[in-house]
Amino acid sequence: MSRKPPHALVRLAFQVEHHVESWSWRVRRKLRLARPPRILPYRGYGTPGKSVIKARVLEDRKVRPPWRRYTLLGSAIASWKRYMTVEIPHARVVARWGDRTWEGTTDEEGFLELWVEPPAGVRSGWHEVELELVSPSPKGVPRVRAPVLVAGSEAEVGVISDIDDTVIVTHVTNFLKRTWTLFLTEHRTRLPFEGVDAFYEALRQGRTGSAGNPIFYVSSSPWNLYEHLDEFLGLHRIPAGPLLLRDWGLSRTGFAPGGGHGHKLEKIRGLMETLAPLPFLLIGDSGQEDAEHYRTIVNEFPGRIRCVYIRNVWHRPGRERELERIAEEIRAGGSQMLTVDDTVTAARHAASQGWIRWQEVAEVQAHQRQDTEARGLLDALDREPSA
Structure with missing residues (x-):
């Protein structure tokens, strides 16, 4: 029971x-210690x-x-x-x-x-x-x-993207690797997924090249990492957008992190309602519950979701079958879901649907190649024995 x-x-x-924290700060302030x-x-x-x-x-x-x-x-x-x-x-x-x-x-x-x-x-x-x-x-x-x-009338479509293992490699499903990523690495030594910067910039420009489509980033990362993530996006020239994160620690509703990633649904619902009737593209990964949440949004906002893109990352056995079932349900809801192994595949599909210009696909491909070479160089340096 x-x-x-x-x-x-x-x-x-x-x-x-x-009350304890407020009292402590007031006392330290009076003692000129705060x-x-x-x-x-x-x-x-x-x-x-x-x-x-x-x-x-x-x-x-x-x-x-x-x-x-x-x-x-x-x-x-x-x-x-x-x-x-x-x-x-x-x-x-x-x-x-x-x-x-x-x-x-x-x-x-x-x-x-x-x-x-x-x-x-x-x-x-x-x-x-x-x-x-x-x-x-x-x-x-x-x-x-x-x-x-x-977001004005020029916007053609909005974009809502996850961050962890969608934009940045964080190994969110592996606790030890995620802890290392969050606490002991700098945004300067981390790389985004290959070609993400060019793809998101193409989405921002839209079909006309001047649409100014708004991009939003929704993540389970805590607000404490806001500056870290914002610096990362800027360093790698990924289009700026509002970061919608979560509060960690004790709150009125419980202790976070915990209880899954339902807070993402609340954030996305808020965006959908505020920016109605703007249609959206949703981007996530296969490692967590992004596909499930996006299916819920497709059903709650019929006709508003043009496509769901899910990046293939490491996931538990049997996840492929779950994603296939979710894709069928999303299609039944009047949208579509595409599972991709790389950014170029998503860019080609977006161009075929008229959401980005075809010439931007070549740009995404070039950036993906450059990022792959950069990642290979960093991996080689990491493998070099210290003197």
Whole structure:
């Protein structure tokens, strides 16, 4: 007989942890032992009628920038600081976008999610919103700029992509390899899947070459890795897009990570509703539950999903049969699912459907070849015996 989760106990534990952390920060602040707050801006998104501004207010742990981390120990310390965050709840933040101003308050985990109506006449593309801390301790806390992606009428299709083992090789199904990847490697020494940068850029440009199709990245990685992942995308020239991650640790609903990857469904539903009636392409991998989640989205938003692309990565025996069944159900739902071994295969299919230009397939193929050579060189260097 199954037992219901102890929601009351979870809520009590969350409240105790929250009050202890808040009390600890206030005490250290009065004793002048706490570092000043910091506003960490996230990439927001929306439409000319409704957009979301996202950020988090944390105690500044002074993580060294990538160019000042030289050793494995330095990388480990930086990762530890990212996870050992001290959130600032109930902080008041002012947002300024053009001639409009709003004020928002962070939640118990320090997150700011402010839904606003953009200034009149806002055009599609990236915009910057200035964020300023009002309380607590605004003195010495610099203003920051939060990017917001507005999807306008020029967009032909939206793209929602997983990150782990879809864009970046993370071995998400192997706990030890994933731990090494997250804690002890830098984005500078990691490579994306071959040709991903050119393929996603082709999807962003769309059929006309100037569509500006919005791209979103949904992952089970924690918000603590936001800067790490954002730096990785920029370094490898993968089109920028809002990163929708998950909160790790104790929350009102339980302890994360745990309970699968259902949070991805919530994020994707939010995107589908905010950007309606824009159609979408969904990209994931075979190692986790991406195909199952995308099947659910196909059924919940009939006619909105043009295609589901699933990258073949290592998976458990029998997974192929499951994917075949899911593909049939997705076709029955009015969409299609393509399982691919490489990025060029997906690009050729997208070109045949009119979602990207045919000339971009050659670009994807060239980038895939270059990335393969680069990966081979790194593997060879790793195999060289030390002097």
